Amino acid sequence: MEEQLAELAAKVAAMEAKGNLTNTMFAEAYYYLTIPLMIIIHAGFLAYEMGASRAKNALSSGVKNILAFAFVIPAFYFFGWWVYWAFPTGFSLSAGPNGISGAEYAASIALAWGESAAYMGPNTEDQIDGVFWGAFTLFAATTASIMSGAVIERIQTVGFVILAIILGGFSWTLAAAWGWHADGWMVTGWGLHDFGAAGLVHAVAAFFALGVLINLGPRIGKFNPDGTANDLPGHNMPFTATGLMLIIVGFWGFLMACLVVGGEAWSWGANYTTIYGTPTNLGALAFNILMSVAGGIIGAWVMTRDPFWMMSGALAGIISCASGLDIYYPALAFIIAFAGGVMLKPAAGILERMGIDDAVGAVTVHGTIGIFGVLALGVFASGYPAALGDGAATVSFMGQLVGSVVFIAIGLGTGYVSSLILKMVGMLRVPEAAEIAGLDTVKVPAQAYPEGIPASAPASN
Amino acid sequence: MGFPYDNGGTWTDVSGPIFMGAGSAMPGIFALIGIIICIVALAMGQKAEAAKYSKHK
Numbered sequence: 001m002e003e004q005l006a007e008l009a010a011k012v013a014a015m016e017a018k019g020n021l022t023n024t025m026f027a028e029a030y031y032y033l034t035i036p037l038m039i040i041i042h043a044g045f046l047a048y049e050m051g052a053s054r055a056k057n058a059l060s061s062g063v064k065n066i067l068a069f070a071f072v073i074p075a076f077y078f079f080g081w082w083v084y085w086a087f088p089t090g091f092s093l094s095a096g097p098n099g100i101s102g103a104e105y106a107a108s109i110a111l112a113w114g115e116s117a118a119y120m121g122p123n124t125e126d127q128i129d130g131v132f133w134g135a136f137t138l139f140a141a142t143t144a145s146i147m148s149g150a151v152i153e154r155i156q157t158v159g160f161v162i163l164a165i166i167l168g169g170f171s172w173t174l175a176a177a178w179g180w181h182a183d184g185w186m187v188t189g190w191g192l193h194d195f196g197a198a199g200l201v202h203a204v205a206a207f208f209a210l211g212v213l214i215n216l217g218p219r220i221g222k223f224n225p226d227g228t229a230n231d232l233p234g235h236n237m238p239f240t241a242t243g244l245m246l247i248i249v250g251f252w253g254f255l256m257a258c259l260v261v262g263g264e265a266w267s268w269g270a271n272y273t274t275i276y277g278t279p280t281n282l283g284a285l286a287f288n289i290l291m292s293v294a295g296g297i298i299g300a301w302v303m304t305r306d307p308f309w310m311m312s313g314a315l316a317g318i319i320s321c322a323s324g325l326d327i328y329y330p331a332l333a334f335i336i337a338f339a340g341g342v343m344l345k346p347a348a349g350i351l352e353r354m355g356i357d358d359a360v361g362a363v364t365v366h367g368t369i370g371i372f373g374v375l376a377l378g379v380f381a382s383g384y385p386a387a388l389g390d391g392a393a394t395v396s397f398m399g400q401l402v403g404s405v406v407f408i409a410i411g412l413g414t415g416y417v418s419s420l421i422l423k424m425v426g427m428l429r430v431p432e433a434a435e436i437a438g439l440d441t442v443k444v445p446a447q448a449y450p451e452g453i454p455a456s457a458p459a460s461n
Numbered sequence: 462m463g464f465p466y467d468n469g470g471t472w473t474d475v476s477g478p479i480f481m482g483a484g485s486a487m488p489g490i491f492a493l494i495g496i497i498i499c500i501v502a503l504a505m506g507q508k509a510e511a512a513k514y515s516k517h518k
Contacts, residue, residue: 071499071503074495074496074499075499078492078495078496112488112489112491112492113486113488113489113492113493114488114489117478117483117488117489118477118478118483120488121478121480121483121488122478122479122480123477123478123479123480124475124476124477124479125476125477156510156514157506157510158503158506158507158510161503161506162503427507430514431514431517431518433517433518434513434514434517434518437517442513442514442516442517443510443513443514
């Protein structure tokens with residue numbers, strides 16, 4: 001009998017070990033697959049911004065996107081990941097209540113040198129840090145792409161790359177440390193809930209862009225002497241609309257990466273949770289993302305009938321609901337997204353009347369709508385526990401308002417100051433003659449359309 | 462740098478970091494070189510870009 005029990009116990013232990021390994025490999029594969037999905041966001045931004053540029057600037061706009069992607073990755077490896085783990089409790093760099101934050105903890109897991117290098121490279125005992133880092137790196141690169149569209153056709157390339165490094169390596173990461181991390185002071189103290197990063201990615205990046213736009217100024221010809229604005233249409237609307245659709249595809253990966261897979265030592269429990277440890281699942285995302293995409297498109301269609309704004313409306317729909325995609329009822333998500341789609345064009349008009357030339361409406365889509373999304377959750381989810389555990393702070397409008405103000409301050413402040421410094425040293429805006437000639441002619445050793453865009457006749461029978 | 466495990470040069474029973482330079486100062490040196498590459502690339506890019514703009518002033 002004892003032998004049989006021992007044999008049974010050994011079999012159970014072996015099955016448990018296999019189950020754990022399978023779960024670990026699933027978690028690893030889950031986050032790994034979010035990375036190429038999020039790279040689709042960058043394919044989308046590339047197409048979107050090249051299409052939204054005039055033909056004379058098409059390639060230089062694309063070069064900007066490619067370089068932002070390339071430089072944000074090492075920036076996030078060398079210091080951005082450390083910022084996320086070091087800053088949750090604020091500038092004191094002290095450890096938070098969960099013991100997974102502060103300068104000491106960050107230095108033990110997130111630096112590419114010393115003992116922590118073991119977690120920053122291939123390690124048979126660590127199957128998760130690499131894919132976590134990869135997913136966060138793509139969040140970082142996304143912020144740079146959000147800023148990128150607003151500044152096309154007149155920003156210097158290297159100046160832009162420096163701004164992308166600051167935004168992707170520090171600004172949004174600081175916001176994520178404060179508003180996403182379980183030890184984040186806005187989470188533990190104010191009950192901030194921003195599941196899908198409407199504020200800490202979208203709004204921070206957009207207000208960073210606004211800070212840059214203030215120093216960068218409008219494109220030549222955008223505004224008349226009396227202050228009225230001219231339309232400077234991009235050279236390829238189908239390319240732009242397709243790019244926007246690719247961005248939306250990629251955001252499924254982005255939001256998928258906002259979940260925490262269950263069953264691991266670092267998980268919050270046995271099942272999926274949000275990054276705050278609160279319950280949700282992929283089903284919640286499927287319901288609410290689809291309904292918010294639909295609501296955003298319809299809202300923008302009602303207001304504009306314009307395919308550019310309709311596709312931007314899809315993005316605005318997702319961003320409107322991003323903070324609460326984990327808990328919204330799908331019909332409510334549809335209504336909020338519809339409102340986001342409706343307010344899109346008028347909000348962009350207000351910005352334009354203030355003399356801001358946001359070439360693709362990034363400040364409106366990601367900034368205005370991002371803040372709307374953070375605040376909307378404060379209205380509808382008030383009273384929900386913001387994080388896991390007894391005594392967790394609850395969601396409130398005031399908490400969401402505090403979060404919104406902080407996100408705006410981080411984005412606008414760092415964007416304005418860094419771009420002002422670049423302006424002072426002559427690295428922000430291209431010379432007037434170069435802008436008029438077209439940036440492809442000035443600095444890109446390739447042609448977008450070497451044969452033009454000929455209209456070919458159909459083949460005869 | 463060599464194989465980071467002193468176990469007779471076999472993958473058998475290897476557990477932990479397996480990258481080149483594990484447990485030594487090399488990861489830090491690689492990181493430093495990587496950072497320098499980024500900075501130099503940006504500096505060279507800025508120089509080239511400024512030269513292009515100087516022809517369009």
